[in-house]
Amino acid sequence: MRELERDPLTSATRDRVGPSIALIGQGRLGSAVAGAAAAAGLEVRTAGRNGIAEACASMDVALLCVPDDEIESACASVAAVAGAPGFVGHASGATGLGALAGAREAGCRTFSLHPLQTIPGPEASLDGAPAAIAGSDTEALDVARSLAAALGMRPFEVPEEARRAYHAAASIASNFLVTLEESAVDVLRAAGIEGGRELLAPLVLRTAANWAEQGAGALTGPIARGDERTVAAHVEALAAANPELLSLYEALADRSRAVATRRRIEA
Secondary structure, eight states, X not given: OOXXXXXXXXXXXXXXXSOOEEEEOOSHHHHHHHHHHHHTTOOEEXXXXXXXXXXXXXXXXXXXXXXXXXXXXXXXXXXXXXXOOSEEEEOOSSOOGGGGHHHHHTTOEEEEEEEOSOOSSTTOOOTTOEEEEEESSHHHHHHHHHHHHHTTOEXXXXXXXXXXXXXXXXXXXXXXXXXXXXXXXXXXXHTTOOOHHHHHHHHHHHHHHHHHHHGGGGOOSTTTTTOHHHHHHHHHHHHHHOGGGHHHHHHHHHHHHHHHHHHHHHO
């Protein structure tokens, strides 16, 4: 049995600010995590698919920041390293710990740590971001929690069976917001109004701030006040100029009515 299987981190590690990390993956996420680790004073080595053995040697933790469909193969490469880290994790939001089975079979403990943050580039900040964590056992979960905290994030647990729903919620909140705003820009452009992003950005940012403070109470506009005549006018305008967005508008209008109703019931 490995020493790390009896103790999550070595005594030398406990004397540092956090575990030493081998980061596998040098894309946007891997680079952002590496930046946060360096800023926190952690010992960190990075590697792409080449150089995994050198990056992992004598390190406490290996964190796979690779695309979801590459996790299993990257895990196998880490597990094959002589003296591989005692803890192997991935940074995927949607993938379960089963993708790290190769590391578990090699005697490693496994975990996941997913920053709940949009990462548009390698300089993205993770400071203060929530981080979804899971672990194959109590020690692995403790390592995930301590690593998230050392990186400046706020860890919270996500059960394995809830992982896909969790990631769907994150995608709705972040990815779909960008899609929605680009759709609004397209409507303005079709109406002959340019510079839509600059015009709409203050409204979007204020609405997001209101939602963060008030939740459903931030819902305003014609649907919130029951003005269906204006909603019908919107539908007519979109049918004429942006028919490809009509079904999107109607689906969101239905959902907004449900939110408005729920708000009135809960008030």
